[in-house]
Amino acid sequence: GENVEQHPSTLSVQEGDSAVIKCTYSDSASNYFPWYKQELGKGPQLIIDIRSNVGEKKDQRIAVTLNKTAKHFSLHITETQPEDSAVYFCAASIRGAGNMLTFGGGTRLMVKP
Amino acid sequence: GAVVSQHPSWVICKSGTSVKIECRSLDFQATTMFWYRQFPKQSLMLMATSNEGSKATYEQGVEKDKFLINHASLTLSTLTVTSAHPEDSSFYICSARVLPGLAGGPYNEQFFGPGTRLTVL
Numbered sequence: 001g002e003n004v005e006q007h008p009s010t011l012s013v014q015e016g017d018s019a020v021i022k023c024t025y026s027d028s029a030s031n032y033f034p035w036y037k038q039e040l041g042k043g044p045q046l047i048i049d050i051r052s053n054v055g056e057k058k059d060q061r062i063a064v065t066l067n068k069t070a071k072h073f074s075l076h077i078t079e080t081q082p083e084d085s086a087v088y089f090c091a092a093s094i095r096g097a098g099n100m101l102t103f104g105g106g107t108r109l110m111v112k113p
Numbered sequence: 114g115a116v117v118s119q120h121p122s123w124v125i126c127k128s129g130t131s132v133k134i135e136c137r138s139l140d141f142q143a144t145t146m147f148w149y150r151q152f153p154k155q156s157l158m159l160m161a162t163s164n165e166g167s168k169a170t171y172e173q174g175v176e177k178d179k180f181l182i183n184h185a186s187l188t189l190s191t192l193t194v195t196s197a198h199p200e201d202s203s204f205y206i207c208s209a210r211v212l213p214g215l216a217g218g219p220y221n222e223q224f225f226g227p228g229t230r231l232t233v234l
Contacts, residue, residue: 034222043119043206043225044157089156099145099210101223103156 002027004092006104014112019080021107023090024072030092033066033073034101038087047088048075080111115141117209119226126197127234134192134229136207142187143209147223148180151204163190197233205229 003026013019023033031052036044050057050064050073057064061080066073077084087108091101116139126132136146144165149157161182162170169182181193190209194201208223 032222036225041228041230043117043228046222046224049222099223100147100159100162105156 002030002092002094002102004090004102004104006090006107008107009105010108010110012110012112013080015080015082017080019075019077019084019109019111021075021088021090021109022072023074023092023104024070025092025102026071027092027094028068028071029094032093032099033064034091034093035062035064035075036089036091038089038106040086044089077109080109082111082113085109085111115209115211115222115224117207117224117226119205119207119229121229122227123230123232125232125234128198129196131193131195132197132231134194134205134207134231136190136192136209136226138188138209138224141209141211143211144187145210146184146190147208147210148182148190148192149206149208151206151228153204157206160192194231197231199233202231202233205231 006023034049035047037047038044048059048062048064050066061078063076087106089106090104093101118137120135146163148160150160151157159172160175163182163184165184165187171177179195184190206228208225210223
C-alpha cells in the first residue's frame with residue numbers, strides 16, 4: 001500500500017520567514033495530494049491540494065509543488081504569521097481506491113513573533 | 114464550503130459503557146464517510162470506511178464488533194465504541210467525501226469534522 005513520509009516533524013521559524021514542509025510517497029498511482037492544517041483540539045482543515053496533472057498551485061501565502069517523477073510534494077508558506085502555528089499533515093490518495101487518504105506523520109510548525 | 118459536524122465534541126465515560134459519536138455532513142450529501150483515530154502527537158489512523166446503506170469496511174487491526182459503524186443516510190454516520198476501556202481514550206475524527214459532480218469534483222475531497230475527545234475512566 002501507499003506510504004507517505006513527512007519531514008521535518010517539527011519546524012520553528014521567525015515571523016515573516018518562509019516555511020517548507022516536504023513529503024514523499026511510494027505509490028506512483030497516487031494522483032491527489034491534499035494538505036491539512038490541524039490546530040490543537042480540532043479536526044484537520046484542508047488548506048490546499050494539488051492533482052497529478054499540475055506541478056504547482058498557489059493560494060495567497062501558501063503554495064504546493066509536486067514532482068511526480070521523484071514522488072515528492074512540498075508545502076510552502078511565505079511571510080509566516082503566529083496564527084500559522086499548527087500541525088500540518090500531507091496526504092496522498094489514489095483515484096478509484098475509495099478516496100482513502102494516507103497521511104504523513106505531521107509537522108508541528110511554530111512561528112515565533 | 115463543505116461542513117462536517119460531530120457530536121459530542123467531548124465525552125467522559127466509565128469503563129465498560131458504550132459511547133455513540135455522530136458525524137453529519139451539513140450542506141452536502143456524502144455516500145462515503147471515514148472514521149479516524151488520533152492519539153496525542155500522532156497522525157490520523159484510518160479505522161473504517163462507512164458507505165451509506167452498506168456495511169463498513171474496517172482497516173486491519175480494528176475490531177468491527179467493538180467499533181460499530183452505521184451509515185443510515187447520506188448525511189449521517191455514527192460510530193459506537195462498545196464496552197469502552199481506558200485504552201480506547203483518543204480523539205476520534207470523521208470525514209465525509211463529497212459526491213462526484215459537486216464541490217469536490219472528480220477527486221472527491223474529504224472534509225473533516227471537528228473531532229470528538231473520548232476519555233474512558
